[in-house]
Amino acid sequence: MKASMTSFRALSLERFACALLMSALLCGGAFAQGSQTRIVGLVIDAQSGRPLQGINVLADDDAGTVTDRHGVFALSLPPGQRIVRLSAVGYGPQAKSIAVHADPSQGLVDTIRVSLTPRVIELADQIVIRATRDEPTAAHRAGHVMQTMKAIDAAQGVALVRRANFGLDPSIRGTQPHQVGVVIEGMKVFHACVDRMDPVTSYVETENLQRLEITRGAFDLTQGAAVGGMINLVTEKPSFDAAFSGHSQVGFESAASHRFSRNVFNLSRGDFALRSSISFRRAGDLTTGDRSRASGSPAPVLIPNSQFAKYNYKVDVTRRGRHHHFELGLLADEAWDIGYPALLMDARRASSHLAHVEHIWAPDQPLLSSVRTKLYLSDVDHWMDDEDRDVTQRRVMRDMHMPMEGHARTWGLLQSAQLGSQRQTLRFVLDAYQVQAFADMEMISVRPDVTPMYLVNIGDARRRHLAITADYQRWLTPRLQARANARVDAADQDLHDTIGRQQMKATWGAQDPAHRFATPSLSLTLVYRRSPSSSWTFGLSRSARLPTPLESYGFFLFTPADNYFYTGRPDLGVERSRQLELSWDYAHDGRRLTLRLYDNRIYDYITGVVQESIFKTYENIDAARLWGIEVGFATPLAAGLIIHGDASYTYGRNESFDEPLPFVPPLEARVGITHESPRVLWGVNSRWVTRQDRVADQTTLEDETPAFSLVDVRAEIRLWGHYRLDVGIDNLFDRYYWEHLSVGNFPSPGRNLRVGLEFGF
Incomplete structure (x- = not known):
């Protein structure tokens, strides 16, 4: 939106000035009338900044007009506060409140500028992190969350894999984290740790997070072809609103003595703007809930x-x-001294750097809206060891210290071109990148008579990936809209480390570890708008996911989730998915109802298959299936008071082994009440999670998870000036619980008091 406003200010300045001059000349007799004031406005496309012709403009006193070919309209309205409504086929309607002046000293010509957003078929839920309360996105506002994962966890259908009190990994609709794509504004960033201690979601802090775009399933292929879905982390950008502005926040969370400070500064002058931020976080050992209520023991x-x-x-x-x-x-993240009680080792240090340069061209052409070109470089490093552990007492790799390193480098190019008119749009996306991954470990016995050993966990795996996507949207009738995506992914990969190649040869024989892929993906979405407040959506997709470098080339990787050692397979095939979704949405007068039904059939499903004892290899099995239902509602109870809630359930089955698909979260429901006033926002939220007794016992070692319920409370208070106080209590009744996706049943935090004080300037 900020880029759109930038284009708007530059593109429309001359035309808008001419329109104002013409309007001022035409309204020369307004002094004599005395009862009406001339209103002149300019309407533009929020994405391209181009003036829009033929937009319907209606005032609340039934005065109406349409915009001309320059996007300009003019109305004569009586003094007072007036509502002007704008609408057109292909664009979301907008209502704008304006103050019409009667005093000649205020000027005879009032001016307004309006940006209309193209009404596209939205395939991703947007969770706005830093929206103001009066923005129309407030219904999907996550509030001023103190951690990025809190915002992701609030999304329906999303569950988190917890390995510690840091670096939680997202899962969508029963799929696994490696089946979910996480990008930062479309840029591909890969974790360096073979145990996924460094998920991409840990690199973007809340002061830099503008919004989350969460796509469930493979219906939007512009970001990637993940069978589970995509999470796009969209960051804050420099603002031209003030010469100098910013905000600072300090806070504390009691469950782990978590202290944090955040600072943001923004400078602008003329056509240049700069934004910088820095934050620091430190947490101690985590406090659990009151276990005595569940077990009777302290x-x-x-x-x-x-x-x-x-x-x-x-x-x-x-x-x-x-x-x-x-x-x-440039985005950089440095973490150290990270304890992972559920894993064999701890992270000594985790480092990530992401640099990019982007150019946006918005030409004065009738069909070409914009061309975006972005170059980026990602550098992720990870070091872990078990020096602080008593290795003589553990069950796996006893009497052995195992320091490990991991490195991932990515170079990428993103380019998109958008063409369109009011009835249809066509966007092409070029997504090219190369990733290079290496990880190794030493095995050093505590007994001096045992010779140290060296192992390469992933031997300089390199993948060159090229994808081209076409995204087409069109209004078929005034009520029926279609969106189609077509994507082709091509990649080649190989191992470049000598030891890594020897290890693969010893496991799989003389086959060449190099492999090439070329696979298409397609999706079609139809939206029937039965009325302005109700719509039906039907989605169908066929997508393909390439195996990760770990699935292809990983060697001797211990996975604490099921206590097996995994080895990759170089000739692993593509995982294919066929998805079907039907949804109904209703929104009117602050009331909202949603219903989603989905079915995801995955063929050549990639999973670990037991070979002997505690060793597995990644294999393609015939099929797996995930289907489920999601419902949501929100309705006002009184002025500023809203009750809202949702529920989701996923049923997973491994059809090849005729057993439940492992690590699928159980039925979950959430209900909350939120009240907003000019100075205070408060809310009470509850969460119920049922017992999960559908567990796998053939392909993995999975245990059941007991049911639990939680209550959280929070408040945002606007103090004097630009000060804001955020307070809350998570897990109010101090329940002891763990999520079904928690590795080793790692417990979640107990009662957690959150306090944050923010000052803006």
């Missing part, structure tokens, strides 16, 4: 070795112009 106060520390910084520079927009950015 609970440990703390979980030892569950601490972490990190800092994060981001710098962006923007230059705007009439047709060209340039952006340069």
Whole structure:
């Protein structure tokens, strides 16, 4: 939106000035009338900044008009507060409140500028992190969350894999984290740790997170072809609103003595703007809930070795112009001393750097809206060891220290071109990148008579990936809209480390570890708008997911989730998915109802298959299936008071082994009440999770999870000036529980008091 406003200001300045001059000349007799004031406005496309012709403009006193070919309209309205409504086929309607002046000293010509957003078929839920309360997105506002994972966890159909009090991994609708694509504004970033201690979601802190775009399933192929879905982390950009602005926040969370501070600064001058941020977080050992209620025995106060520390910084520079927009950015994250009680080792250090440069061209052409080009470089490093562990007492790899390193480098190019008119749009996306991954470990015995050993876990695996996507949208009738995606992925990969190649040869024989892929993906979505408040959506997709470098080339990887050692398979095939979804949405006068039914059939499903004892290899099995239902509602109870809730259930089955698909979350429901006033927002939220007794016992070692219920309370209070106080209590009744996706049944935090104070300037 900020880029759109930038294009708008540059593109429309001359036309808008001419329109104002013409309107001022035409309204020369307004002094004599005395009862009406001339209103002049300009309407533009929010994405391209191009003026829109033929937009219907209606005032609340039934005065109406349409915009001309320059996007300009004019109305004569009586003084007072008036509502002007704008609408057109292919664009979302907008209502704008304006103050019409009667005093000649206020000017005879009032001016307004309006951006209309193209009404596209939205395939991703948007959770806005830093929206103001009066923005129309407030219904999907996550509030001023203190951690990025809190915002992701609030999304329906999303569950989190917890390995510690840090670095939670998202799962969507029963799929596994490696089946979900996580990108930062479309840029591909890969974790360096073979145990996924460093998920991409840990690199973006809340002060830099503008919104989350969460796609369930493979219906939007513009970001990737993941069978589970995509999560796009969209970051904040420099603002031209003020010469100098910013905000700072300090806070505390009691469950792990988590302290944090965040600072954001924004500078602008002319067509240049700069935004920078820096944050610091440190947490001690995690406190669990009251275990005595569940087991009758005293609970440990703390979980030892569950601490972490990190800092994060981001710098962006923007230059705007009439047709060209340039952006340069750097995002960096450094973490250290991270305890992972559920794993064999702890993270000594985790480092991530993401740099990019982007150019946006918005030409004055009737069909071509914009061309975006982005180059980026990602560098992720990870070091872990077990030096602080008593290795003589553990069950796996006893008497052995195992320091490990992991590195992942990614170079990428993203380019998109959008064409369209009011009835149809066509966007092409080029997504090209190369990833290079390496990980190794030493095995050093505590007994001096045992010779140390060396192992390569992933031997300099390199993948070159090219994808081209076409995204077409069209209004078929005034009520029926269609969106179709076609994507082709091509990739080649190989191992470049000598030891890594020898290990694969010893396991799989003389076959060449190099492999090539070329696979198409398709999706079609139809939306029938039965009325302005009700719509039906039907989605169908056929997609393909390429195996990850770990699934192809990983060697001797211990997975604590099921206590097996995994080895990759170089000739592993593509995982294919066929998905069907039907949904109904209703929204009117603040009331909202949603219903989604989905079915995901996955063929050549990639999973670990037991070979002998505690060893598995990744294999393609025939089929797996995930189907489920999601419902949601929201309705006002009184002025500013809303009750809202949702529920979701996923049923998973491994059809090849005729058993439940492992690590699928159980039935979950959430109900909450939120009240907003000019100075205070408060809410009470509850969560119920049923027992999960559908567990796998052939392909993995999975245990059942007991049911639990939670209550959270929170409040946002606007204090004097630009101060805001955020307070809340998570797990109010101090329940002891763990999620079904928690590795080793790692417990979640107990009662957690959250306090944050923010100051803006």
